Amino acid sequence: MRRGEQQMKKAALKLPPLNLSKHKILNVSFLTGAKYWHQTIFCAYTLAHFSDGEIGIRLYSDGTLTDEQIGFINQVLPGIETISEQQVLQHLNLVLPQHTFPTLRHLRNWHPFFRRLIDIHTSPSWAIHMDSDMIFFGKPNQIIEAYQRKTAVYMKEQLASSYFVDSEDTLRDKYGINCIKSVNGGIVAYNNDKVDYADLEEKAKLLLQHYPQAGPAQVEQTLMSYMLHHQNAAALDEKSYSIFYDDKPDLSRPDIVRHYIFKAKLPYLTSEWKKVIL
Template sequence: MSGKPSTPTFAQRLGLGRLALALWHQPVSKIRDSLRNGGPWQEKITERGRHEMELAARSLPPVHYAGPTLEVHLLTGKRFWYQTAFCLWTFSRHSQRALAPVIYDDGTLTEEFRAPLIRLFPQIRFVAQADTIARLDHFLPAEKFPTLRERWVNYPNIRKLTDPHVGSHGWKLVLDSDLLFFHRPEFLLRWLEAPARPLHAVDCETSYGYSRGLMDQLSGGHVDDLINVGLTGLNSDELDWERLEHWCHTLIQREGTSYYLEQAIIAMLVTGRECAIAPAKEYLTLPLPPETHHCHAVMHHYVAHSKRWYFQQNWRHALKSK
């Protein structure tokens, strides 16, 4: 019998990899995230602030403005409805315009969570998930668009692209729910009055999840840096869903799935286009102190560890800001 140790089998290596993930990588990642969030004590304060924000959303005072309404589009559900309420309420308040939001239900938006939104925005329109699925089945059948439909099920972010635009027409401004407005959003108001080119925000760092070479190759141009889709204005009539299916399939086949797939796809969509780009200092992604204390920017987009200030203090500031 040979004295050499046997070569680990694939199954053994896979088991060791999973063990390392469970015992080392995941705990280290959680500790790192906790420290970025201020540590366990701050996380408790943040969670308490989140709960208080949800309660406050039920008693926001309605805003009443005369004149034509503005249509904006959001995807939401029971986990995020109160963030949607604050986003829309602060937008309307500082715009001094009535809103007619179009809300795409993620399948969890029961009457309990719709009622506070209806109270604030009587002209709101809800698109039930069953209606969205019926529209997808008609315009994006799974046998022809298998990647987009699989991502729709397993990657909810793609719904911010598919749900407002599939089988629809015209320009739409799609907002993330974790936005707060502190001053009049002139840039967005001008775009909504006369949309003529794609709109997007500016990120704090380039986050696409895929190699630039592959993205450039598929889009046929040079994909710009720092595109963020917390604010996205696109024309439904211009979207080529067969091309988007090809892009999604190729990106995933070659480089795997990514949390940033939707952002990568939209960055590719606007490649080579003249865009309306939200001024980065006014429409701020990842606000941090001292800005989170003073709120000089028109809008904050609370991504990643900036949610600490979002839940602890800035929704309260938004209630007081004029």
């Protein structure tokens, strides 16, 4: 896997530049960093290719992204937009000031997971974030339609249980937190303008008070699913927007995108990226 990933980094820098069009049919955001910049290149590059370059790409740092790595991505995808830490903090001081939203600001400092929730999804209007460990093999029409209609969508988790701080029934009945089941954070989109941040602050505070042992991934998943429930989010077609968990997945399927997690990192880092011959 280490050898495969080193080869992937070298290959990412050799991809021919793909110019992004001024006409945008979709705007996407990535949270990336020193460990993931090459994965971001492959995900964004394949998405742009199958969308005829008609996408906008925003990069947010997880706190580790360097200027050199931003340059690597910009070399392959000229025209990307990088949102600096200073820009993020200036925006948050306006929309989520520390004295009014101490819990949400705390979450952002607690773990990079929350930068997806806080940094990306407090920008105006509809926003989508994508994990970097994905490769596109077709045009994501369902996502493009959601963008045009400003409707919420998410990648559907295929394992049996959701990764919340507690059961869905307890969260609903005891704390008034309704969640959509089986949300995978690989692709999540919703209309930021419809989020009640005062309510989100209250719900985040409740979770931290009553579930002090919960990890950041569980808290973020719970809050993200809560917001998706409020916006009647629809699941992306799981047969086309696929999640691979095993080291020997079925790779003969006509997927639009593949998200590689757990043991599927092995084929992702050793062979799947090599299919990107455009």
